[in-house]
Amino acid sequence: MNFDRIPLSRRNLLKAAGLSALATTGVACSQKPSQPDEPLGIINDQGEHVLPWSNWSGNQSCQPNRRWVPRNEEELIQGLRNSQHNIRMVGAGHSFSALVPTDQTLLSLARLRGVEQIDHDNHQVTVWGGTRLSTLGQALWQHNMSLINMSDIDSQSYSGAIATSTHGTGKHLGSMSTHAQQLRIISAQGEIIECSQSHHKDIFQAAGNHLGALGVISQATIRTEPAYYLREHSWMMSEEEGLARAEELRDAHRHYEMFALPNSKYMLGITIDKIDASDIPADYQEPAGDAYEAFRMMSNMIDYMPFARSWLVNYGASTVKPETRYGQSNDIFGNVRDIRFNEMEYVVPADVGPACLREILDTIKKQRLPIIFPIEARYVQADDIWLSPFYQRDGFAISCHNFHDKDYKRYFAAIEPIFWKYDGRPHWGKIHSLKANEMAARYDRFSDFKRVRNELDPHGRFLNEHLKVLFGIA
Ligand SMILES: Cc1cc2nc3c(=O)[nH]c(=O)nc-3n(C[C@H](O)[C@H](O)[C@H](O)COP(=O)(O)OP(=O)(O)OC[C@H]3O[C@@H](n4cnc5c(N)ncnc54)[C@H](O)[C@@H]3O)c2cc1C
Structure with missing residues (x-):
């Protein structure tokens, strides 16, 4: 050797x-025996064929009743206003914990992606929530900008990454959420909320690690550095x-x-x-x-x-x-x-x-x-x-x-x-066994987060079983 x-x-x-x-495990050396074709997914009430979902590693999966990929922000807002369904958002499916699974509507912002605005003077960029970090990195480079720091992969969506304080490494560098300057959240009622350190500060401090529990993050303005x-x-x-x-x-x-x-x-x-x-x-x-x-x-x-x-x-x-x-x-x-x-x-x-x-x-x-x-x-x-x-x-x-x-x-x-x-x-996006009491003991502002969540989504439209356990909701 x-x-x-x-x-x-x-x-x-x-x-x-x-x-x-x-x-x-022998997977590299042998082929799986052939399996008879099985129907994949379900046909829902609207007659739509809905495929099952699973995350990157395959340890989380679900069969949603509907998959929703709005074509633009207006469609997202109207859809939220006109229905009462429970919804879970999915980014790139790179979380190992059960943040995403739902048997109801699975919402992806895969069509709300890309750079919306570049502010060269202030080294800021505004991106759509579904933008993948890989696309963002390349787009910024073309505008002579770089992200301040990053995780060790670039597959995640921006909104998904900040849901769990995704981070890289560096003594003087915070998680990717710390570079967000402003976030646009669409609430369960289809209301648009712009938050930052100076506007709706409470919501902003909650949204830096939002767990997909506050609303849909449709846009973010991010601090960058010269390339x-x-x-x-x-x-x-x-x-x-x-x-x-x-x-x-x-x-x-x-x-x-x-x-x-x-x-x-x-x-x-x-x-x-x-x-x-x-x-x-x-x-x-x-x-x-x-x-x-x-x-x-x-x-x-x-x-x-x-x-x-x-x-x-x-x-x-x-x-x-x-x-x-x-x-x-x-x-x-x-x-x-x-x-x-x-x-x-x-x-x-x-x-x-x-x-x-x-x-x-x-x-x-x-x-x-x-x-x-x-x-x-x-x-x-x-x-x-x-x-x-x-x-x-x-x-x-x-x-x-x-x-x-x-x-x-x-x-x-x-x-x-x-x-x-x-x-x-x-790390909220990775495997752990903690529940509400243990989380409350670790986070001084846990009850504040629950309060803001309750104000933005009083009927729990964005909750799934995992989040209910995390927040101690029956
Ligand atoms: C190979 C690999 C490497 C990784 N490396 C790192 C690392 O270096 N550092 C680190 O900290 N983590 C790392 N992670 C974890 C990963 O960064 C986080 O779990 C991240 O949250 C996943 O982002 P995502 O886009 O895949 O979101 P998902 O996993 O799909 O979703 C995460 C959460 O975001 C919510 N969400 C997604 N989109 C929206 C939206 N538009 N609005 C509101 N909520 C939304 C979902 O509901 C869910 O609660 C890694 C994971 C993998 C698989």
């Missing part, structure tokens, strides 16, 4: 790990070094994150910094990054020799080479995730982050949990958004994953109490 030439980066690591999972390039550098270090240097590396770079390799003694460090276009080497080529064969072999061997798991992961990690990528901000942030996984993420106070991560890694080893999927850890600046996991607290976000076709329940059940011990707040 030769790992010597694995070009390892965050992207390649996750991609390769995912491919290894396919190999482990910038980035250099991303990744390298493997020991777990001890990674934990010990976390704060030093966080302070020294615009962005710093770590990927700990469970059941090994290694950790991948990734720094990202702004550069001038002239800093990109003339002969630079995007690293090729096909670690498929090596990880497939490793994973296959682990299947046959589970007792050798740590040895194999350690050996593979010890042979990887450092890697540097250069590019436009949107390209460096927007990694490709063409493997599927399920995820739990909690945000603990920044100063106890490394200790919490250490306890998770030790627990995986002690309990012999068969996990090889990297654990991502990022620093995010505090904000004042009511339901943000970063509310008035600098945060250290720890994301634990397992392959979409492997059991995650035992793993997540083992580590969730560790997050609680460190006063963690869950």
